[in-house]
Amino acid sequence: IQQAKHTRGRRVFGGQRSYLPLRVNHGGVMPVIFASSLMMIPSMAFAGLLSATRDASPWVSGLVRFFSDNLRHGEFPYVLCEVALIYFFSYFWTTVQFNPEEMSKQLRDNGSFIPGLRPGPRTAEYLETVLERITYVGAAFLAIIAVLPMMVQTALKVPYTVAAFLGGTGLLIVVSVGLDLIQRIEANLLMRNYAGFLGGNERGKTTRIRGPRNS
Numbered sequence: 001i002q003q004a005k006h007t008r009g010r011r012v013f014g015g016q017r018s019y020l021p022l023r024v025n026h027g028g029v030m031p032v033i034f035a036s037s038l039m040m041i042p043s044m045a046f047a048g049l050l051s052a053t054r055d056a057s058p059w060v061s062g063l064v065r066f067f068s069d070n071l072r073h074g075e076f077p078y079v080l081c082e083v084a085l086i087y088f089f090s091y092f093w094t095t096v097q098f099n100p101e102e103m104s105k106q107l108r109d110n111g112s113f114i115p116g117l118r119p120g121p122r123t124a125e126y127l128e129t130v131l132e133r134i135t136y137v138g139a140a141f142l143a144i145i146a147v148l149p150m151m152v153q154t155a156l157k158v159p160y161t162v163a164a165f166l167g168g169t170g171l172l173i174v175v176s177v178g179l180d181l182i183q184r185i186e187a188n189l190l191m192r193n194y195a196g197f198l199g200g201n202e203r204g205k206t207t208r209i210r211g212p213r214n215s
Helices: 030-052 058-070 076-097 100-109 121-156 160-166 168-199
Strands: 005-008 011-014
Touching: 030 058, 030 076, 030 121, 058 076, 076 121, 100 121, 121 168
Parallel strands: none
Antiparallel strands: 005 011
């Protein structure tokens, strides 16, 4: 991000270069939680319908059994549907949290711009393109974390509770909560430093600014 230069008298202000922090994973672990929760609904529904349609016609019971077997946890159609839902919720969450047009407007109001792009719609389109590519990588990372326990469970024949405990979803939740806690602590410490600087010294005495003494 390039800041515009402002000349006041003989002084030149601005002109510095900075960067725009775009997160690879805007939604955190929320896309995985939403996808897993939604995939539990058809699995439980078809499991209940399987027992309810035993006395029905053969094609109805066969159709229900087909969906019940393929939408079982760990099966390939189940994994494929969960990965698709993770991608959907990743893009949805990014769209809700980040608005390229609003960001482009803020850059223009602050006198900043991206080199080679005019402020306005061109900058918004560029930010949207970059964000789509970043979100694709972040969604792939979340999909790998969500699918890994299922692969371990199927390959090593271990219980799902053990595979889920060793998976990365819980670790991602712990890391997200830890980073949020660190940011809150840093913000509180920064506010305490500002309060100490503006309000007084460490003993609670007010700091006074003294002017030059008359000779």
